[in-house]
Amino acid sequence: MRVPLSWLREYAQVPADAAEVARRLTAAGLEVESAEPVGHDIGGVVVAQVLSIEELTGTRKPIRYCRVAASRRQLDEAPAGASAVICGATNFAVGDRVALALPGAVLPGGVEIGTRKTYGHLSEGMICSAVELAAGDEYAGILVLPPDAPLGEDFASYAGLRDEVLDIAVTPDRGYAVSVRGLARELATAFAVPFTDPADAGLPGPGVLGGPLDHAGPDVWPASIADPTACDRFVLREVRGFSAEAPTPLWLQVRLARSGVRAVSLAVDVTNYLMLELGQPLHAFDRSKLSGEIVVRRARPGERLETLDHVARTLDPDDILITDSSGPISMAGTMGGLATEIDQASTDLVIEAAHFSAEGTAKMSRRHRLHTEASYRFERGVDRELPLRASAKAVAMLASLGGGRVVPGAIHVSVDVPPVLISMAAHYPDRVAGVAYGRDTVVRRLREVGCAVRETRIPAPTVAPWRASPPEPPELSELSELSEPSEPSEPPAQVPVSALEVTPPSWRSDLTDPADLAEEVIRLEGYADIPVRMPRALAGRGLTRRQRLRGSVGRALAETGYVEVLSSPFGSGADADLLGLPPEDLRRNAAAVANPLADDEPLLRTTMLPGLFRVLARNIGLGFADVALFETGLVFRPRPGAPDSAPILPVDRAPTVAELASLEAALPDQPLRLAAVLAGARELDGWWGAGRPASWADAVQAARAVARACRVPLDIRAERYPPWHPGRCAAIYARVAAEPGDGSGNGSGNGGPRQWLAGHAGELDPRVVGAFGLPARTCAVELDLSVLLTAADGIGPVQAPQLSTYPLATQDVALVVGADVPAAAVESALVAGAGDLLEDLRLFDVYTGSQVGERRKSLAYTLRFRAPDRTLTVAETTAARDAAVAEAARRTGAVPRS
Amino acid sequence: MSAQAEQDPTAPDEVARALADALADIAAAGTLGELKAARVAHDGDRAPLALASAHIGALPGAERAEAGRRVGAARARLREALRARQAELEAERDRQVLLTETADVTLPGGRVLPGARHPVTMLADRLSDVFVAMGYEVAEGPEVEAEWYNFDALNIPPDHPAREMQDTLFIAGKNGTSASGIVLRTHTSPVQIRSMLTRPLPLYVVSPGKCFRNEALDATHSPVFHQIEGLAVDEGLTMADLRGAIQAFVEAMFGEGLRTRFRPDYFPFTEPSGDVAMECHVCRGASAEPGGDPCRVCKSQGWIEIAGCGMVNPRVLVACGIDPDRYTGFAFGLGIERGLMIAHGVTDIRDTMEGDVRFSRAFGTEI
Numbered sequence A: 001m002r003v004p005l006s007w008l009r010e011y012a013q014v015p016a017d018a019a020e021v022a023r024r025l026t027a028a029g030l031e032v033e034s035a036e037p038v039g040h041d042i043g044g045v046v047v048a049q050v051l052s053i054e055e056l057t058g059t060r061k062p063i064r065y066c067r068v069a070a071s072r073r074q075l076d077e078a079p080a081g082a083s084a085v086i087c088g089a090t091n092f093a094v095g096d097r098v099a100l101a102l103p104g105a106v107l108p109g110g111v112e113i114g115t116r117k118t119y120g121h122l123s124e125g126m127i128c129s130a131v132e133l134a135a136g137d138e139y140a141g142i143l144v145l146p147p148d149a150p151l152g153e154d155f156a157s158y159a160g161l162r163d164e165v166l167d168i169a170v171t172p173d174r175g176y177a178v179s180v181r182g183l184a185r186e187l188a189t190a191f192a193v194p195f196t197d198p199a200d201a202g203l204p205g206p207g208v209l210g211g212p213l214d215h216a217g218p219d220v221w222p223a224s225i226a227d228p229t230a231c232d233r234f235v236l237r238e239v240r241g242f243s244a245e246a247p248t249p250l251w252l253q254v255r256l257a258r259s260g261v262r263a264v265s266l267a268v269d270v271t272n273y274l275m276l277e278l279g280q281p282l283h284a285f286d287r288s289k290l291s292g293e294i295v296v297r298r299a300r301p302g303e304r305l306e307t308l309d310h311v312a313r314t315l316d317p318d319d320i321l322i323t324d325s326s327g328p329i330s331m332a333g334t335m336g337g338l339a340t341e342i343d344q345a346s347t348d349l350v351i352e353a354a355h356f357s358a359e360g361t362a363k364m365s366r367r368h369r370l371h372t373e374a375s376y377r378f379e380r381g382v383d384r385e386l387p388l389r390a391s392a393k394a395v396a397m398l399a400s401l402g403g404g405r406v407v408p409g410a411i412h413v414s415v416d417v418p419p420v421l422i423s424m425a426a427h428y429p430d431r432v433a434g435v436a437y438g439r440d441t442v443v444r445r446l447r448e449v450g451c452a453v454r455e456t457r458i459p460a461p462t463v464a465p466w467r468a469s470p471p472e473p474p475e476l477s478e479l480s481e482l483s484e485p486s487e488p489s490e491p492p493a494q495v496p497v498s499a500l501e502v503t504p505p506s507w508r509s510d511l512t513d514p515a516d517l518a519e520e521v522i523r524l525e526g527y528a529d530i531p532v533r534m535p536r537a538l539a540g541r542g543l544t545r546r547q548r549l550r551g552s553v554g555r556a557l558a559e560t561g562y563v564e565v566l567s568s569p570f571g572s573g574a575d576a577d578l579l580g581l582p583p584e585d586l587r588r589n590a591a592a593v594a595n596p597l598a599d600d601e602p603l604l605r606t607t608m609l610p611g612l613f614r615v616l617a618r619n620i621g622l623g624f625a626d627v628a629l630f631e632t633g634l635v636f637r638p639r640p641g642a643p644d645s646a647p648i649l650p651v652d653r654a655p656t657v658a659e660l661a662s663l664e665a666a667l668p669d670q671p672l673r674l675a676a677v678l679a680g681a682r683e684l685d686g687w688w689g690a691g692r693p694a695s696w697a698d699a700v701q702a703a704r705a706v707a708r709a710c711r712v713p714l715d716i717r718a719e720r721y722p723p724w725h726p727g728r729c730a731a732i733y734a735r736v737a738a739e740p741g742d743g744s745g746n747g748s749g750n751g752g753p754r755q756w757l758a759g760h761a762g763e764l765d766p767r768v769v770g771a772f773g774l775p776a777r778t779c780a781v782e783l784d785l786s787v788l789l790t791a792a793d794g795i796g797p798v799q800a801p802q803l804s805t806y807p808l809a810t811q812d813v814a815l816v817v818g819a820d821v822p823a824a825a826v827e828s829a830l831v832a833g834a835g836d837l838l839e840d841l842r843l844f845d846v847y848t849g850s851q852v853g854e855r856r857k858s859l860a861y862t863l864r865f866r867a868p869d870r871t872l873t874v875a876e877t878t879a880a881r882d883a884a885v886a887e888a889a890r891r892t893g894a895v896p897r898s
Numbered sequence B: 001m002s003a004q005a006e007q008d009p010t011a012p013d014e015v016a017r018a019l020a021d022a023l024a025d026i027a028a029a030g031t032l033g034e035l036k037a038a039r040v041a042h043d044g045d046r047a048p049l050a051l052a053s054a055h056i057g058a059l060p061g062a063e064r065a066e067a068g069r070r071v072g073a074a075r076a077r078l079r080e081a082l083r084a085r086q087a088e089l090e091a092e093r094d095r096q097v098l099l100t101e102t103a104d105v106t107l108p109g110g111r112v113l114p115g116a117r118h119p120v121t122m123l124a125d126r127l128s129d130v131f132v133a134m135g136y137e138v139a140e141g142p143e144v145e146a147e148w149y150n151f152d153a154l155n156i157p158p159d160h161p162a163r164e165m166q167d168t169l170f171i172a173g174k175n176g177t178s179a180s181g182i183v184l185r186t187h188t189s190p191v192q193i194r195s196m197l198t199r200p201l202p203l204y205v206v207s208p209g210k211c212f213r214n215e216a217l218d219a220t221h222s223p224v225f226h227q228i229e230g231l232a233v234d235e236g237l238t239m240a241d242l243r244g245a246i247q248a249f250v251e252a253m254f255g256e257g258l259r260t261r262f263r264p265d266y267f268p269f270t271e272p273s274g275d276v277a278m279e280c281h282v283c284r285g286a287s288a289e290p291g292g293d294p295c296r297v298c299k300s301q302g303w304i305e306i307a308g309c310g311m312v313n314p315r316v317l318v319a320c321g322i323d324p325d326r327y328t329g330f331a332f333g334l335g336i337e338r339g340l341m342i343a344h345g346v347t348d349i350r351d352t353m354e355g356d357v358r359f360s361r362a363f364g365t366e367i
């Protein structure tokens, strides 16, 4: 909220400059974002009187050549000595008082005014408009001052232009502070000076209102409340014989402008002014456009209203309306209707001041995307005791400034609202802050806030009196399945301290709980004075294994040349087509955002790849052709048969296990994925020789590196899976022990180890490469880290190897197999056949060519044997090698190469 | 008899001359080949000293011992000289070989381009590490989250203006509306709720993670961003403990002795609520003093706002089944991207989201 400091000073006379005001308000929780000096740079502008006007001819637009007196002497000696000024405005007459910038004057923003020759005359200064003086925000000709404006007086002083404008970020809980009244109260408290409540000060008396404040007015337009949940107080007052032409006084214009509110007309300006000052939104109807009793009610199906912004709105049955016999005439606390708007011909005004439901106005303004100064305040809570006062001030101001007559009394409809009473242990703020304030301080601070405080001897029952009764015993036992059983709750200790029975003031609807009261005490005492108590060391268990492994995976890839990036998790339905996914592919089933950031990207990713492809393309576009990227993140897979929506559970107790399960069931599955893409050279050309392009093998190797970091053994098989190249796609399976896990993966029978599909790696299908505009032979891997980490959970601690120091014996074998026999199959056969003496084996050559025959290949291995307890004989190692070859022959048809 | 026959090769003059000749040739040998020739000439079977040695037996008995010692000493000196020169010349030969193998060791590396981790990941890990060292555990939760977790349980009622503060991305229900009760989480606070519902008390957790808001991307705002939040629920926790936790964190991250400033603020899930600023770790507040040099990091404010925080609202505890008459809690939240801006000079948040390899590479593998 923007507010001139001079306005606040009117109600809290603080002995401090703007900087100190800003500091103390901020310390109290009203963050002053800026304190901007305004008007201090204005100089040389004086109140002057127009002596003569000569309309120049032959100009494109009307131009006046005027003589203006800037002092009594000049007036008396006129025309000699008076300034001659050229002026382009025509809204003034001889005898009017105006603001004259003399040669040498400075206007806001440092604009200097000099003597200049224009339209064939010498112009000695400038007659100013409100905009030029930063005293208004809209150009409406030059500023014509009241006839009693003192001639020759410094205009900035006269109009009170020298000021500071505070811009205060009011948090949404502090509705009362969206007003001069609320801010001045805070300021008075912060400086411990008296506060004058503008809701009480300057109220019109019976002479104006025809009786006391709540005096009923039989002649005032009738009104009633049909829905007490929508509105609990509704006040109407009337002014008749008002002159719509009457100007808004300069001081009021200046305050509105400084507060960032546009001047419109006297009637609107007065209601806005009082809204700014008191926080009570007001609405003025043209009495001649009303028909029948005004009723506050909810909308009926099909009702429509054209609002002041010329939008015809279809109303929702939940909307709160002001209606008359013609139907809706205003959206309560949000925006008035066009048909009953006051205009230049309006003479009889009906002023509405009401207290509408905060929730109701919030819903309505959100539903209609109609956020106004009024709805902003009602959403945050308006003082229920203001309508009678604010409306009284309004009619009195309108009558005195607009020349009308106040109709005696008011229509005042009110619904009884039970008072809020908060019972709080007197030492509760001390317990929250860790500071011993003491009861007296607590009581004093609460009273400064405006609370009525009564001290009792009965201990406050609880800090959460609104809590629902504890759950039924069966639910308690259910809950204990979910969480570690906690110790049974002890009854709260009966501390022999007094309780405070606190009634918050009518303007503090945000104060409902002891915690709210504690915050008031603590912030007014000062957050700065809360001590710093350094933490004791706790018995934490450190990162979980899954968390540690995730770090290892990221480091493993980074250390082999992959650059981690973050890509957008949003995508379009076209991505699935670009990936070449078949119609039934589960990756086509994506969650959609109802209000997406970009209309063409409404879907949440089901695979990491399209996002990474776009990042890859972006980097290549920036000139980085040799790139290896990776990302870890969640993908979102709606669960088949999930409910339409997640329920909104109660909050006055813990949810039951069944209730929590109903939330989880509605959420998509969100596995953690890792994906990497490679393009260009994996090894660069250089002085060391030729490099080599990234290939499917690098993608598979990345999968191996990830699995190795997780210590999960893999099985790699050739499979076809879009978007990979059908002949260069490896399916990555995690090998898991038989017993653990709830087996989400493809089990391979009972007993032996099982395999879970963990992802795919290889070269991308050329069509996909083309569709995403990627370089030829781009490779990719996508792994389900959740699967790998779960597989890792089943793996026990590393068992140290037994290191034999007996000599190594090596045997090389070359085996010829069919071209389509996977090397992995040959290798596992060799391992199985060689037995325990095999220390390791390595494929050192793959040969295809005429020597081994068509559609055959030769695989050459080195087998390394070693025994734990003896030196192996040649016969032993040869026997082991032969057994390995025999097993390879049996499983894969391998033939030793001759 | 010839004159030669008359000369005694074992005579002192003869022996001395033969040795002098030999030492001169050895010293003059510049290569191993020349040294070999000198060895043959002076230590071979026909060399003067060898002949002298052979002549000893022909000497009269009385002279033999003397002549033997003389010739023996000369031959010993000769061999020592040969050995020493041999070693010198071999060392020289080896040195020459190594010189020819000289390489330019300043040639660039970079056969494989360097990889890197993303600074958001690394800073999240680093921040987690600080809290793990303080005994906190790391908790995680889903990014697509039930509204109840994201709002209601956190005391953000359906029509409260606080929901408006967080422009929410809603997951479409079956009919395409936003009434699915499911959102992209707007903060990591739902993880607090999940932690309180599932973990034993007392509870000390931090939750780093990705969050989403429906706001336009610019230099300082991103619709996708990262937070880390801390939550402590225990008996007897006060705002002084909250300040202590944040103070300990600031000192661990930014340096010993940095002061923190605590001001009121508003968050629905904490009451009382506050925001914390720390003394600028670069200028230590000097830039805000009159005449101080400007500071880019704190924009010459002297303070840097780092965290929102507060005491867990008792309403939140109740929604999680925790007795607020017995337990109190505090919570705090920091923006990871903001942390990068403060600690690493990131000036445009878009750099963290657009995947430019230059950005990640600059940070390497440890932040």
Ligand SMILES: [Zn+2]
Pocket (backbone or CB within 6 Å): B280, B281, B282, B283, B284, B285, B287, B295, B296, B297, B298, B299, B300, B301, B302
């Ligand atoms: Zn600084």
